[in-house]
């Protein structure tokens with residue numbers, strides 16, 4: 001941060017201040033950020049419906065800052081915070097919150113349920129915003145391509161595109177950002193990062209968590225919308241994009257937009273799978289059947305595990321399947337990108353015993369990588385084996401929400417999803433959603449605590465499935 005930036009206070013106005021995201025991710029992310037970037041000055045305001053009050057809000061802020069041991073920062077933020085009871089869909093209520101924010105740089109953070117966010121954005125379009133206002137919106141951005149387009153049009157009535165921060169916290173993941181350095185600064189990788197050398201790519205995010213009290217949201221979203229539409233397509237874009245001229249917002253987001261525009265799911269009935277967990281146990285924890293979870297409507301047929309094969313129709317990637325998969329209630333966490341290289345064109349006669357092609361695994365959480373190479377094995381020098389070169393990536397100072405907030409408070413949208421990219425992500429998955437709605441793809445089952453349906457290859461440990 002420059003000296004002048006250090007002296008500027010940005011107001012962060014959180015709409016949805018009493019929600020789960022605010023207390024579990026946003027405030028802790030901010031607390032960590034302020035302990036790392038100690039020159040930064042942020043005034044935090046909370047706003048929610050009248051069933052919360054100033055004391056309850058202050059308790060939340062205190063709790064989040066105490067958890068990360070924020071010391072002096074906690075006192076400063078608490079000394080300057082306020083709570084405004086207001087309906088975020090109502091222009092008068094919003095105006096009161098804006099009056100409390102005053103002049104100067106402002107971030108309005110919509111930590112609201114998605115349908116309320118859309119209404120709040122419509123209301124904001126009728127309110128006069130300070131010139132330096134950034135609008136931050138949580139995922140999901142709309143619920144299909146049409147609604148995303150409509151929301152983009154609404155937002156454009158309030159602020160320019162560079163001031164819209166569509167949040168995808170995976171873009172703040174240390175390992176995802178590390179892909180930029182790994183790919184574009186190592187002579188070793190970029191020349192082979194294409195269809196000539198790569199057989200397939202897997203992007204996997206299998207979690208042990210289940211609904212964690214979020215059935216009201218998840219049951220209407222499902223794994224496809226919750227994880228693949230947003231996070232995994234963004235990760236895919238960073239893995240697959242052409243080298244940008246710079247990591248400035250325009251170059252970076254142009255490169256991401258370009259690769260998403262080329263992405264498609266060619267045959268959704270063949271190239272997608274879905275499943276739902278049944279009763280089981282994850283470690284010591286007994287997990288009920290998904291349909292027996294509180295707040296779930298069994299008739300919705302929601303999937304808790306989704307997999308799609310994306311094809312990227314461009315010179316670099318034609319013919320290389322990108323498998324994107326995410327599931328809940330797994331017995332083991334697997335959160336990784338796996339690059340499967342092609343076998344060599346010819347292995348010299350006489351070198352024996354190894355036919356597994358090389359691979360590069362980038363573990364998203366915890367941060368590490370493994371380059372699996374063919375070498376001569378122990379013993380006979382002409383008999384080949386595998387060597388795994390493993391490295392820790394070191395981890396960032398900030399959790400993803402802290403990283404994203406840092407960029408947002410600087411009004412630098414390079415870690416935000418641009419409007420066109422948000423629409424593209426819906427466009428890519430719409431054929432799948434249609435095929436699923438038409439029941440062209442069966443809803444399979446897997447016991448909680450397993451690694452998915454037994455007929456599916458083990459995530460992250462396989463080659464891509466055959467198309």
Ligand SMILES: NC(=O)C1=CN([C@@H]2O[C@H](COP(=O)(O)OP(=O)(O)OC[C@H]3O[C@@H](n4cnc5c(N)ncnc54)[C@H](OP(=O)(O)O)[C@@H]3O)[C@@H](O)[C@H]2O)C=CC1
Nearest residue numbers: 016018019020021048049087088111112113114138139140
């Ligand atoms: N929670 C999470 O782990 C994650 C959430 N997200 C996204 O973040 C957003 C918020 O999610 P989450 O915090 O879980 O949701 P919650 O329902 O927990 O929080 C939303 C908050 O908004 C309040 N609210 C509802 N209507 C209005 C209104 N008209 N005016 C003002 N406040 C209102 C709610 O109040 P009340 O409860 O009284 O209705 C509630 O406090 C969603 O878009 C979600 O998809 C993204 C990633 C992770």
Ligand SMILES: O=C1O[C@H](COP(=O)(O)O)[C@@H](O)[C@H](O)[C@H]1O
Nearest residue numbers: 139169207209226227231365400
């Ligand atoms: O946005 C979401 O992300 C989490 C996974 O991200 P993590 O940072 O918590 O690992 C996912 O569990 C949740 O369903 C989804 O809404």
